[in-house]
Amino acid sequence: AQSVTQPDARVTVSEGASLQLRCKYSYFGTPYLFWYVQYPRQGLQLLLKYYPGDPVVQGVNGFEAEFSKSNSSFHLRKASVHWSDWAVYFCAVSDRGSALGRLHFGAGTQLIVIP
Amino acid sequence: EAAVTQSPRNKVAVTGGKVTLSCNQTNNHNNMYWYRQDTGHGLRLIHYSYGAGSTEKGDIPDGYKASRPSQENFSLILELATPSQTSVYFCASGDFFQNTLYFGAGTRLSVL
Numbered sequence: 001a002q003s004v005t006q007p008d009a010r011v012t013v014s015e016g017a018s019l020q021l022r023c024k025y026s027y028f029g030t031p032y033l034f035w036y037v038q039y040p041r042q043g044l045q046l047l048l049k050y051y052p053g054d055p056v057v058q059g060v061n062g063f064e065a066e067f068s069k070s071n072s073s074f075h076l077r078k079a080s081v082h083w084s085d086w087a088v089y090f091c092a093v094s095d096r097g098s099a100l101g102r103l104h105f106g107a108g109t110q111l112i113v114i115p
Numbered sequence: 116e117a118a119v120t121q122s123p124r125n126k127v128a129v130t131g132g133k134v135t136l137s138c139n140q141t142n143n144h145n146n147m148y149w150y151r152q153d154t155g156h157g158l159r160l161i162h163y164s165y166g167a168g169s170t171e172k173g174d175i176p177d178g179y180k181a182s183r184p185s186q187e188n189f190s191l192i193l194e195l196a197t198p199s200q201t202s203v204y205f206c207a208s209g210d211f212f213q214n215t216l217y218f219g220a221g222t223r224l225s226v227l
Binding site: 004006009032036041042043044045046049051090102103104105106107108 | 119150155156157158159160163173174205207214215216218219220221
């Protein structure tokens with residue numbers, strides 16, 4: 001069955017430093033993958049999405065993610081973190097080849113940014 | 116910008132009572148979803164709908180009912196609320212062409 005694992009419940013980085021949030025997926029076939037962000041006291045917002053094709057996808061606010069079929073991973077990266085990036089980040093996989101299938105979310109990673 | 120509005124934002128209920136969570140979207144999206152968010156579990160799908168009059172069971176439907184009386188409105192109903200249903204509930208609507216879900220701000224439910 002399809003699933004997503006985010007191994008890090010919490011990541012702390014200094015403002016201006018680079019960031020990688022890890023996501024491992026389990027899916028039979030070629031997955032459709034997503035990263036969503038949840039700012040404090042808000043709903044989730046889409047950061048970026050991957051469809052079969054270029055393994056590196058660009059998102060909003062300088063985020064990007066790289067798909068690796070060999071590693072079953074879809075890690076999120078940012079070159080320089082800003083204090084406003086403090087949020088919870090969710091990785092998700094769709095079970096029907098689109099976001100309008102059933103999305104299966106990971107447990108989330110809390111990003112803490114220190115000055 | 117897509118808009119999904121949930122009400123109430125906060126709710127305290129008693130065990131055994133009936134709770135209705137409401138969701139309204141103004142984007143004319145066919146698909147709507149109800150998720151609950153719990154620490155360590157992320158978001159889990161309770162019910163979803165492909166359009167007015169349709170409801171489908173998600174991954175954790177037990178103890179919940181859903182109702183989609185119109186394109187805009189999607190409700191989640193707890194007929195007999197239990198403390199295990201204390202959680203944050205999110206509604207979302209789906210844009211087929213952009214393959215994107217739009218989430219409401221959430222409802223924090225406490226069942227005492």
